[in-house]
Amino acid sequence: MAAPTPLAVHADPDPSFAELIAGRPHLAMDARDGLMVEEVPLARIAAVVGTPAWVYSAGSLRRRARALNGALSGAGLDASVHFAMKANDNLAVLALLHREGLGVDVVSEGELRLARAAHIPASRIVFSGVGKTDRELRLALAEDILQINAESAEEIAMISALATSLGRVARVALRVNPDVDAKTHAKITTGRAENKFGVPIDAALALYARMAAAPGIEAVGIATHIGSQITAGMAAYRAAYARLAEMVHAIRAAGLPILRVDCGGGLGIPYRDELAPLPDALAGAIKTTLGGLGLPVMLEPGRWIAGPAGLLLASVIIEKKGARRFVIADAAMNDLARPAMYEAWHGIVPVSPIAYHAPLSPADVVGPVCETGDTFARGRDLPALPAGEMIAFLDAGAYGATMSSTYNARPLAPEVLVDGARFAVVRDRQSYAALAHGQRVPDWIGT
Numbered sequence: 001m002a003a004p005t006p007l008a009v010h011a012d013p014d015p016s017f018a019e020l021i022a023g024r025p026h027l028a029m030d031a032r033d034g035l036m037v038e039e040v041p042l043a044r045i046a047a048v049v050g051t052p053a054w055v056y057s058a059g060s061l062r063r064r065a066r067a068l069n070g071a072l073s074g075a076g077l078d079a080s081v082h083f084a085m086k087a088n089d090n091l092a093v094l095a096l097l098h099r100e101g102l103g104v105d106v107v108s109e110g111e112l113r114l115a116r117a118a119h120i121p122a123s124r125i126v127f128s129g130v131g132k133t134d135r136e137l138r139l140a141l142a143e144d145i146l147q148i149n150a151e152s153a154e155e156i157a158m159i160s161a162l163a164t165s166l167g168r169v170a171r172v173a174l175r176v177n178p179d180v181d182a183k184t185h186a187k188i189t190t191g192r193a194e195n196k197f198g199v200p201i202d203a204a205l206a207l208y209a210r211m212a213a214a215p216g217i218e219a220v221g222i223a224t225h226i227g228s229q230i231t232a233g234m235a236a237y238r239a240a241y242a243r244l245a246e247m248v249h250a251i252r253a254a255g256l257p258i259l260r261v262d263c264g265g266g267l268g269i270p271y272r273d274e275l276a277p278l279p280d281a282l283a284g285a286i287k288t289t290l291g292g293l294g295l296p297v298m299l300e301p302g303r304w305i306a307g308p309a310g311l312l313l314a315s316v317i318i319e320k321k322g323a324r325r326f327v328i329a330d331a332a333m334n335d336l337a338r339p340a341m342y343e344a345w346h347g348i349v350p351v352s353p354i355a356y357h358a359p360l361s362p363a364d365v366v367g368p369v370c371e372t373g374d375t376f377a378r379g380r381d382l383p384a385l386p387a388g389e390m391i392a393f394l395d396a397g398a399y400g401a402t403m404s405s406t407y408n409a410r411p412l413a414p415e416v417l418v419d420g421a422r423f424a425v426v427r428d429r430q431s432y433a434a435l436a437h438g439q440r441v442p443d444w445i446g447t
């Protein structure tokens with residue numbers, strides 16, 4: 001058994017179910033059909049795919065993609081958005097976002113292959129990440145993707161050698177670590193000098209010059225990403241982008257080429273009642289710092305686009321009452337890892353209309369995995385939830401399914417996409433046979 005993970009303690013009362021639903025336009029509580037995603041009752045989805053299941057709202061994904069694009073063009077920016085598909089790599093979600101004009105930001109061969117399987121053209125793919133393998137870089141070069149974000153002198157040398165040997169020219173941006181504090185959870189902050197990401201800002205210009213001179217490389221720009229779930233306002237963004245702007249001036253003063261600036265992702269969302277900045281604020285921060293350079297900008301948001309658009313639907317296995325009240329769900333930390341990993345708060349709303357209106361009392365919501373850390377919420381006000389009642393974990397559209405595992409030999413949950421009154425199962429539940437697939441017991445073990 002692992003040590004218990006302390007979940008964040010909040011002094012103020014949690015938002016009510018009605019407040020949680022009101023803040024998420026794709027959700028509604030119907031007096032007869034219960035909790036709905038767009039026009040589809042969750043109970044209908046559960047009848048088809050069972051629980052646990054991930055449910056995404058196409059309408060919400062579209063609205064959010066449009067809001068972000070609208071904020072950027074409204075600020076007069078020449079901007080392109082590359083969805084960070086580590087947040088959600090479902091092919092249907094990627095295809096939908098691509099139809100909204102988004103490209104993708106990938107961080108592995110697997111993501112690159114999934115993006116291509118979703119018919120995202122190579123010209124809309126950026127490859128980020130602190131450690132890309134030889135094989136991954138070869139594939140990126142063979143596919144001739146839009147841009148590779150390099151994170152070290154060593155990686156630049158590696159890309160140069162590979163591109164030259166393959167007779168290709170790699171378009172490379174240099175990821176700069178601006179050493180600013182994004183004031184987010186320590187596990188997801190990336191722009192401090194002590195973090196592993198990017199090259200130190202002081203060394204960046206010299207490295208950029210070396211990169212621009214390297215055979216097989218076209219130096220196309222600079223990139224940064226300072227962290228994720230940033231809700232503390234725009235100060236950290238502005239500080240980071242101001243440093244990038246200074247660097248663009250220095251690059252130009254040195255007579256070196258630069259075509260674009262990649263501003264990364266990180267825009268936070270309100271999971272509980274956080275005052276999260278809106279895309280307009282981010283667009284404004286980009287405009288004031290980088291807007292005068294006459295360069296196109298790129299963004300790599302993940303969470304802001306997909307997080308609020310998804311939920312994890314679960315059923316109650318059993319309610320266990322004693323000194324504490326435990327609601328034991330059929331979803332667990334292997335499905336939604338964020339509470340166990342980051343003490344993250346996710347709204348939990350009952351699905352049936354009767355439970356929705358019933359009196360509340362505090363409960364700990366847990367999964368069946370054999371770890372105390374398998375706790376979604378502590379002391380959460382919930383109605384009586386007898387076995388079979390369903391609950392929805394909100395804002396699970398980003399870093400939900402992509403972070404799930406088969407721990408405790410629990411098959412990966414299916415994914416469902418709702419669009420108005422229709423829905424499609426966009427990923428089947430993993431079979432039990434798949435859990436053993438590819439495994440073998442050598443003869444010399446015997447049976």
Ligand code: LLP
Pocket residue numbers: 084087105128129188225227228229230264265266267300301302303304338342398399403
């Ligand atoms: N670009 C790069 C280079 C990144 O590393 C990330 C996220 C993003 C873009 C997208 O960041 P976003 O817009 O989604 O904040 N598993 C954690 C989040 C880890 C984020 C890692 N990098 C969570 O569940 O909170």
